[in-house]
Amino acid sequence: MYHPYFRGKQFELIAIRETAELLAASEFVPIIEPVRETLSGLNRTLKAISDADGKAVVVVNPYHGDHAEDGENISSMLKESFLGNECITAGILLRDDMSLAAAVACYEKHKDHKPTFVHAGFTEPKALAEALGSGLGEIQHVFFEKHCGKLYRKHFKGSRRILLRDGFQRRRNADHPLIEEFSDLHVTFEEEDMDGFGDFLIVGDDYTEGGGPAYAVAIHLTFIDSGKDDVMYIYHFVSTTKDTPTDVAGKFGQALGKLIAKLDSGESKLLESGAIKELRDLHAKGHFPGLGHVKKLSMKHHIETLADFFT
Template structure:
């Protein structure tokens, strides 16, 4: 069964997405990677409980680069070791390897979390060869996730003997919502990851890798939805349904209604290629009710749709 690793920054609606799709993730053998960015860990705790209840797996970054825990991930480590010690086989620790990190600090975190089946997440780290040599006999029992933007083939070559190798590609092109085209290619990695010598693949869903604390005022509201085009070698594409009004920071509800109207029109055409996920059903209900649930909720629906679309592709 193919292995998909959606990469979440642990904001509120990302964690709710994990809770609400826990059974889909587990049944599809998909494993979320979570980088907790907010100080309170209650939402993370609930998300991980949902994963366990669904008999799924998750990886939690213990040294986040972004957000409230970027200076010190001790509370995350404590959560894993105190609350989830009995579930170390399914909730594993992830070590984020950024460019300013040393081999020694990576090994120290590895020593702290060895029992949780460690995953190394390579995101700009410069000492790949030295780390592979230092891991030595342990290398085959570790998993390695590579941010494609930071890890060329030469870098990844050092970890060829590791048990599992995952390539993480950011398919979401960040622009102002007002500048998004209606349609563009997202990724083909779900089809080609084996050609890259990988056991699995991942992405940043419809959020992208660029981290921002807040969205700021929405001059334009966009609904981002992915689909797999069977007429184009199963490549994945993304729609950006953007509000017609783009020039003021007011009336997000009205702008959402405009974007939703464009989505409904495309669905009604019969040629959208969007599959009828639970998220699409909910967009239809929001349209019928004329209800605006808030931008975070809209993003959650788009993330759920993306996960359900990939699940349908692999089943």
């Protein structure tokens, strides 16, 4: 049903490992586009998912990161460690620079890993559907919404179809509003004639190799508002100090203080998730664990919130 899309940085992989059992129990299927040259963290993550009897899709031809020019190491890892393991399947990323012949060749190469096509700008949907022929219905298709309108998706009707929507509005941390709408796709995906939905969590689709100076620190947390047709919203708790790149720990403390005040008001509508409990502990201890760790907690909270909604 739910397919969160990760770009496979260190803390994203840790978030998956730490929620592997919850993902499996909720039948959530992460899609991972590996961006780091070393694959040891990815391998550990996939084993954690497999051990929990969960499922994951691994993109074998990433567009971003260290494997953008050659994904052969990813293919080799899948073959060596997960061939015959139905928990872990291959994902084929279809961008605007990929030809029909290349798409079909990649599918044939990874056929033993039950490939999922991830549509992200591909320009020949009708020809691909025709090339897949009678096997079309056995293949899962994931669509980046901004690249795939209804007419595009129509060519793959009859197969399992997942719609990915980016609910995160990218801007400078200092410019975030306190609250804004994130997505309603978790309640409307069936109206879109889809079998499931996905998003890019609290990170967004835009890929950056590393963050710049933290002039402002923001903690991004999602919640579902039962009083507004179960639409998902996102809070951006932003530090008060926004004009200097120094004292990141102090700015985290400011943002965290705003979050705790909102939680303690009893009006936040945030799920008291395991991630929220850890944020409360960090506040009580006055500890700053690093921005990567904070992002991990926000991702875990997002997964926990959706798992609670579908329980």
